[in-house]
Amino acid sequence: MNTPRFADQDALVVQDVVKRFNVASQPWWRQWFGHTTNGQEPANGEPKPLKARRGKELITAVDHVSFTVRRREIFGVLGPNGSGKSTLIRLLSTLLLPDEGTVHVFGLDVAKHEMQVKRLINRVSVEAAFFKKLSPKENLLYGARLYGVSGAEADRKAREILKRLGLRESSYTSPMEDMSRGMQQKVAIARAFLTQPILLLLDEPTTGLDPRSKLEVQSFVNELRDVHDATILITTHDMNEADALCDRIAILDDGKIVAMDTPEGLKQLINRNGHAPTLEDVFMELTGKELIEKDDLEDFEPEKVLT
Numbered sequence: 001m002n003t004p005r006f007a008d009q010d011a012l013v014v015q016d017v018v019k020r021f022n023v024a025s026q027p028w029w030r031q032w033f034g035h036t037t038n039g040q041e042p043a044n045g046e047p048k049p050l051k052a053r054r055g056k057e058l059i060t061a062v063d064h065v066s067f068t069v070r071r072r073e074i075f076g077v078l079g080p081n082g083s084g085k086s087t088l089i090r091l092l093s094t095l096l097l098p099d100e101g102t103v104h105v106f107g108l109d110v111a112k113h114e115m116q117v118k119r120l121i122n123r124v125s126v127e128a129a130f131f132k133k134l135s136p137k138e139n140l141l142y143g144a145r146l147y148g149v150s151g152a153e154a155d156r157k158a159r160e161i162l163k164r165l166g167l168r169e170s171s172y173t174s175p176m177e178d179m180s181r182g183m184q185q186k187v188a189i190a191r192a193f194l195t196q197p198i199l200l201l202l203d204e205p206t207t208g209l210d211p212r213s214k215l216e217v218q219s220f221v222n223e224l225r226d227v228h229d230a231t232i233l234i235t236t237h238d239m240n241e242a243d244a245l246c247d248r249i250a251i252l253d254d255g256k257i258v259a260m261d262t263p264e265g266l267k268q269l270i271n272r273n274g275h276a277p278t279l280e281d282v283f284m285e286l287t288g289k290e291l292i293e294k295d296d297l298e299d300f301e302p303e304k305v306l307t
């Protein structure tokens with residue numbers, strides 16, 4: 001099924017992907033002057049911005065993004081709130097279709113082979129959907145059935161995973177709606193690890209988890225790669241987690257990739273006058289500084305702030 005232009009070791013090939021959304025309008029004067037693409041005027045010679053739906057404004061959530069993830073790689077996507085991480089993950093998992101560009105999972109075009117791609121991937125997100133009246137056990141066994149895992153096997157594995165994540169035995173059979181957000185998050189993680197996807201897409205899997213559970217999730221991710229040869233794409237706001245876990249990292253800002261390298265390579269991008277920079281320094285430099293310069297520096301008068 002692989003097309004020749006993909007190397008055998010490529011798990012995920014994202015080529016020039018764009019995703020736009022119609023969102024509630026900005027003030028009338030913005031639309032009046034034709035600010036439709038992220039509020040920016042097109043430069044001379046660029047094609048005219050696309051038209052938004054009536055009463056709406058068009059924003060570009062993912063803006064010409066390209067990257068390749070190799071088999072058995074743990075690839076991190078970092079970026080500020082609203083930079084397009086979750087949209088990107090939805091595009092990779094067939095939940096959304098790109099407006100432009102292509103996504104291939106093990107050589108399969110996600111737009112053309114949706115069902116085949118779905119069998120190869122699994123996605124965990126912070127807003128995981130469950131049958132809230134049912135227990136984790138019922139939810140997980142239902143999920144496992146869909147993937148053809150037997151009930152007894154799924155039950156054994158689910159108990160083992162949830163025990164490692166520190167979920168009380170009694171919670172396993174109580175309704176999901178009575179559980180805290182962190183507890184529900186653990187069930188979502190267990191669901192992803194129950195089946196053995198060869199590409200696992202994790203959208204902030206550890207947000208809201210206590211430190212011990214975070215480490216357990218990280219060790220699950222490593223295990224899945226080391227023992228089961230899985231490829232993992234993960235988004236996180238925890239820079240230490242990204243540094244410890246990821247082989248390579250892409251930093252997204254305003255829908256665009258602003259840097260992509262190994263954690264060490266990213267740290268070499270910035271100069272800290274002899275001090276070893278952290279990944280957080282790199283993130284701040286690449287995503288924060290530009291915003292401050294653009295919006296604030298022109299009007300910034302230090303004396304006024306100090307007095």
Ligand SMILES: Nc1ncnc2c1ncn2[C@@H]1O[C@H](COP(=O)(O)OP(=O)(O)OP(=O)(O)O)[C@@H](O)[C@H]1O
Nearest residue numbers: 021022023061079080081082083084085086087088
């Ligand atoms: N279904 C949607 N309809 C309209 N706009 C959307 C939709 N989903 C996302 N967006 C917009 O796309 C942009 C990117 O959102 P996205 O959720 O991908 O960001 P994110 O990087 O995951 O942010 P966070 O760190 O807060 O999770 C935002 O401006 C958001 O408002």
Ligand SMILES: [Mg+2]
Nearest residue numbers: 085086087203
């Ligand atoms: Mg998100």
